[in-house]
Amino acid sequence: MTQPPPAQSAPAQPEPTPAAAGLPDGSAYVLHIDCPERPGLAHLVTGFLQDWHADILELKQFDDFRAGRFFLRVHFVLDRQHEDPGAEGLRAAFAPLAEQCDGTFDIRAASARRRVLIMVSKFPHALNDLLFRARNDELGAEIVAVVSNHPDAQQLVEWHKIPFFHVPITRDTKPAAEARLLELVEQFDVELVVLARYMQIFSDELSRTLSGRAINIHHSFLPSFKGAKPYHQAYDRGVKTVGATAHYVSSDLDEGPIIAQSVQEVDHSFGPEELVAAGRDTECKALSNAVRWHCEDRVFLHGHRTVILR
Numbered sequence: 071m072t073q074p075p076p077a078q079s080a081p082a083q084p085e086p087t088p089a090a091a092g093l094p095d096g097s098a099y100v101l102h103i104d105c106p107e108r109p110g111l112a113h114l115v116t117g118f119l120q121d122w123h124a125d126i127l128e129l130k131q132f133d134d135f136r137a138g139r140f141f142l143r144v145h146f147v148l149d150r151q152h153e154d155p156g157a158e159g160l161r162a163a164f165a166p167l168a169e170q171c172d173g174t175f176d177i178r179a180a181s182a183r184r185r186v187l188i189m190v191s192k193f194p195h196a197l198n199d200l201l202f203r204a205r206n207d208e209l210g211a212e213i214v215a216v217v218s219n220h221p222d223a224q225q226l227v228e229w230h231k232i233p234f235f236h237v238p239i240t241r242d243t244k245p246a247a248e249a250r251l252l253e254l255v256e257q258f259d260v261e262l263v264v265l266a267r268y269m270q271i272f273s274d275e276l277s278r279t280l281s282g283r284a285i286n287i288h289h290s291f292l293p294s295f296k297g298a299k300p301y302h303q304a305y306d307r308g309v310k311t312v313g314a315t316a317h318y319v320s321s322d323l324d325e326g327p328i329i330a331q332s333v334q335e336v337d338h339s340f341g342p343e344e345l346v347a348a349g350r351d352t353e354c355k356a357l358s359n360a361v362r363w364h365c366e367d368r369v370f371l372h373g374h375r376t377v378i379l380r
């Protein structure tokens with residue numbers, strides 16, 4: 071088992087470290103863990119970090135006493151003057167503690183970017199927003215490929231120098247199209263699939279295969295207006311607010327665990343087309359938040375719900 075370096079007395083005259091903007095100088099990591107709730111869990115994690123001479127930049131936790139579950143996420147920097155075992159070494163060192171509390175955990179380099187494949191059909195606004203945000207490194211993600219059942223988005227995607235795959239789909243070709251998607255997931259080592267207004271329903275098998283690794287944006291404030299044409303359903307209902315919901319994909323359409331939601335006020339003067347236009351920004355906001363929080367290891371699946379440490 072990897073051992074923390076022995077505590078050393080500070081050197082007589084420590085070398086001045088290049089502390090840019092006052093931040094500690096060293097390798098940054100993110101640790102996240104969830105486990106059965108009991109006293110002392112935060113101390114278990116912070117004691118481990120102290121043993122490794124880490125500076126904590128951000129620590130968020132949630133004690134779900136109702137469900138008896140504990141959630142914690144910590145962003146930390148190792149002091150450059152001490153050993154840096156890398157993410158693998160830190161995982162090996164923390165594993166016995168995680169086992170001790172029956173926890174599920176991971177430790178990753180804070181600089182790591184999740185490899186994301188985006189799926190889209192005809193409406194490009196959510197895709198466009200994610201491409202822009204990823205280009206600005208706002209998402210903790212690298213978009214490695216885009217798949218669509220229509221050719222419309224090819225020029226936009228290839229402008230971003232990202233591979234585009236047109237995979238047409240019909241009821242008869244759905245099994246082959248889903249197999250092609252999984253080939254691309256494998257080929258590009260994809261960690262997250264994002265349905266950015268992809269309007270084809272995943273089979274139960276594909277939903278299970280990508281469970282916890284596929285996020286959809288539904289263009290309504292769920293649980294209202296599930297299924298097709300939610301803005302038309304909202305217009306018929308005479309709503310005064312439209313919204314969008316980013317959720318994990320499950321076999322039950324639009325029923326997956328909710329990650330992020332966003333709303334926008336409307337009024338009686340909005341027809342269906344105006345509701346669609348008003349809703350676009352809410353879709354982009356909810357989806358980009360969900361993708362960023364997932365890629366930054368801030369989302370914990372907790373039964374049918376999520377815990378978001380943001």
Ligand SMILES: Nc1nc2c(c(=O)[nH]1)N[C@@H](CN(C=O)c1ccc(C(=O)N[C@@H](CCC(=O)O)C(=O)O)cc1)CN2
Binds near residue numbers: 287324325
């Ligand atoms: N297994 C899942 N697949 C998909 C989900 C999901 O939650 N689980 N979300 C949809 C996106 N979506 C709403 O956000 C949605 C897309 C399409 C339809 C729909 O009914 N489409 C066609 C039928 C297409 C098909 O049979 O594949 C239709 O209009 O009749 C409803 C909601 C993405 N996939």
